[in-house]
Amino acid sequence: MQNGNTPEIDWEAVYWELLPRLFNFFRYRTGDDQTAQDLTSTTMMRAWRSRERYNSEIGKFQAWVFSIARHVAVDHFRKSRPTVPLDAVYDLASDFSVEQEVQKQRDFARLYAKLTQLPEREQELIALKYGAGMTNREVAATTGLTESNVGTLLHRTIKKLRAEWELSYE
Amino acid sequence: MNNTNNESHNQDFFDQFHKDPSPEFAQDLLARLNVLDAMNQQEKAHSVTPKNRIYRLGQSLRGTPAILVAAMMALLFAGMILVNSLQTQNDSLSQIEDVSLNNLQPISLANVSDMQRLRQLGRGTLYDMAWSPDESTIAVASGSGVYLHSALDFSDLGILPGTEGESIRALTYSNDGTKIAASLRDSEEIVIWDSATLEVLTRIILADTIPFDLIFDATGENLAVLMCFRGGSNRSGCGTVGALFYNVFSGELTNEIRADIDYSFLTSLAISPDWSLLAFVGGGSLYIWDVQTGEQIREIESRTVSGGFPHTVAFSPDSTQLAMSVSNAGALRIFDVETLLNVDTDIDLMRDATTLEVASPAEEGIYQVWNIHFNADGSRVFATDFDGGVVAWSLPDGELINVVQVGPRQTPGRVSFLTVNSSGTEIVTSLNGALAKFNVDDSSQLALLYEYSMNTPNQFSFSADHMHLVTGSRNNWLTYANLWDLTAETITPQRINDPQIDPDSAYVTLANINPDGTEVAFSSVSPTGAVQFMIHDVATGDVEPLPDQRYWENRSEAYFDTNNDVFMLTDMSDTEIQHWIRNEDAEAIRESVELQADEGNVYFHPTLNTTVDITNSPSNSIRPIAVDPSNRLMVATVCTEAYRSINIRDCSATLGVWDRATGALLMALPDSNYEFDLYEATTTMSFSPDGNTLAVGSCLEYQQAEDAPNVLCQSSGVRLWDVSAAYAALDDETQTDLSVADPFVRIDVPTPYPLPQVAFSPTQTDGNVMLAVADNDNTTFYDVNTVTGEYTIVNIIAGAEYPEFSPDGELLALSRAGVVELWGVPEN
8 A cells, every 4th residue: 555655656667667567578588479479468467566665765676677587487498398499489470470470470480599509697697688678787686696606607608699699591 | 999999880780680570569468458457447446356356358358359359358458348338346355255156147158257256265375374472373374365373273363454365475473473464476575464453564665686594683683684676697586685674664664685696596594583594505516695795795605614515504593503414414403693704714603503403414305405494592403304394403512403394204205394483392384385383392283273284286186066175286296185065064074095194095086076076086106106095985985996906106097987987097017997896795895997099009090190009118007188068079188109208208199089998099199299398398278168169288399408318398289180080980980081171260378388278167058168277477368269260369368377167057166375266156
């Protein structure tokens, strides 16, 4: 409940701000839009009912949501082990039927295939940084790593990822 | 390139992959959240525990496409139009027990929103237990609350207030017994009560953590919460482990230790009673942390210190010794803490440890030790082995006192929880959900309670009058099934196939009660794998083995039809359906029926465009089955081709509708259905009351696993087929039609696992049928028009799974957190 000194939070605005970040976090984690939607729903449903705890601390609420999201992702992998082999990803990409989306989807499938070859921790860092749009400081707060460690790990990972990406296009 | 440019460049690179969620999805989810809000407001207004909430959507939503329902509800709730129709149940336990099961209306589309929770059977999955320091009380943490029992005979003392319906994962008493603390999973909080007045002293909100254990300090003024901080990079779900320390009275966080190491395979953590040290076992090493400094002070590799794989740790009451179980060596090693911290080489530690043999390593199957307990003065230490035993030694001499055999050896299950009285002369154990108290010195059993469970029942079988119910497990092998006599004033379960009574009965597979409520058919699997079909007499409890039945198979299932005749399936063997009837002398006579295809065992599957041989698979199996209300049809999943590995037991399966009397194939449903693990992912089936509609809950889309030679389920759902052509084929063999239409309804569920469970209500309203579908979280009720295929949601029961209606349609059984719930609509 609101207290007298706290401005009213527009939770619907928070929802619209969080939704694409969560969705893209899960896309980077799972490589699949439908799964990302499911996991986004699960996370939102869990977080939403307890959001009033964070009435005066919207930043903490968002951090908490992504903590839940990380756990939901872990749960998902534990239950389904949905690791898609590299070849399968290309097969999936070639099956997408919406014409104008094909190239974009293929690129994302290629990216995801490369992401799945990274260690789990680096995959998650990428998803938090570029899927969820977090700053290094926020990533650090969410993962428990130091900010400098996050920066270093991301720098190394992306450098390697981009080199491979560009190589695969040559 | 400087850092800023780098960042920007990287951001640009990833931006090209960014995608917004679809507007439909976004709106739908927002609508659901608004519904959730409305529900929460109602719950607060009615002070009902969230676990017991029920959504009532009313008939106003009928006829509306399901996908629009959530959005419609949001609008309605926003305007508070439906607030009054969105009722909740004030269903505390005391009220539930007052509702009679005798005067109920059949549950139908007309009254489904009036359903109430009438009874709770059992006390849920057992997660932790503690003996009060004054030795008067055993407190049990379960999936449905904290139950207090007399330590003398386990008689009921009550439920800790505020825990009803809550899943409790850990509890503890303070040393002086004046306080009790419990960890509530759903509300993510720790509650501390005054154990005399049962008043709440403190509530501590946790978030993003999984408490393993709670420990008061010596003064009782502080509480340590040992926990796993969620979200690690490993897949165990535990990122870092550590402890949070709170002041009991203010709830203030006074200290925090996060062991910022990726403790893969964490198996145990403990704090010394003087609160100076934390010990973790994970990834094959023992780690010791200083509580005051928050620093790790030792990491000891297992092979040097233990001669085996360390599994569980515990400190002695005076904090001077550390006991560690060593799995592969079947031993407990006790280290002097001072030595452990100061000796230079790990080899010296090994030499100096006291080794207590839990069991001979040569004895098959006895390796892991899950619990270590000291009595109050440290003169006795206890460990559970992996074979139903608790071993007790005296200290410091390390002499074996006794092995209390809680369950028979070579049977599944272990003593999952253990608590010890202060003198160490009595223990309370939990094995397969049974709470038992023993005298340590002579192994005599002092008390026994069957009310708890080891997991959530997911298979129900009612007698026709709904007054007897058998609960068991469809997906997992259990050691026992429960028989509930619902006519009794106090409902306690009778165990079917209890290995603690009959050591020759290791497992029970699917158990079903006959319509008369007089017999339960089940198959009992011995420790060596022999299957024996059995009939349990409900009135006497006698068990009759069916003659000449002893299979060396992995699974078998027994069912009754509406004539009280029993028929059975053996899995992994052949296509025989055994049909047993009783003659005039009440002897069971076997009449076998062979499943057939149109040309012997072979038929051509039109959709698969291939010839299917129903017997050619090395892991041939027929399961599960459903029989139509007239007893004429049987539907089964037939494994037609095992692939990759028979050990993993995957197979490509097809659904068939068969003539129950002759075994002739009548319809092959146009679907290839992979069952990636027959034991874990069985489909469920249900016939509509008129028999013309078949519902099948199953995986719908698959993908190949990367790291295993099997397929995994990507999405699940329910499909409905019109099978009326099978009746025509019964009457006229020439009409056998293998190319029936596609399913006319497909309902997706949110998560692939567990597979959806389906049940038709036996009450049909004109052309509309009511279908209950349970996913991972809820049971949803649909109004399905069997002509148009349109369906709408008419009710949701949150947090409950595995629906089954009684044959008279007056009761609905659901389960959650190890508890069986009975729902119905009372007259008036």
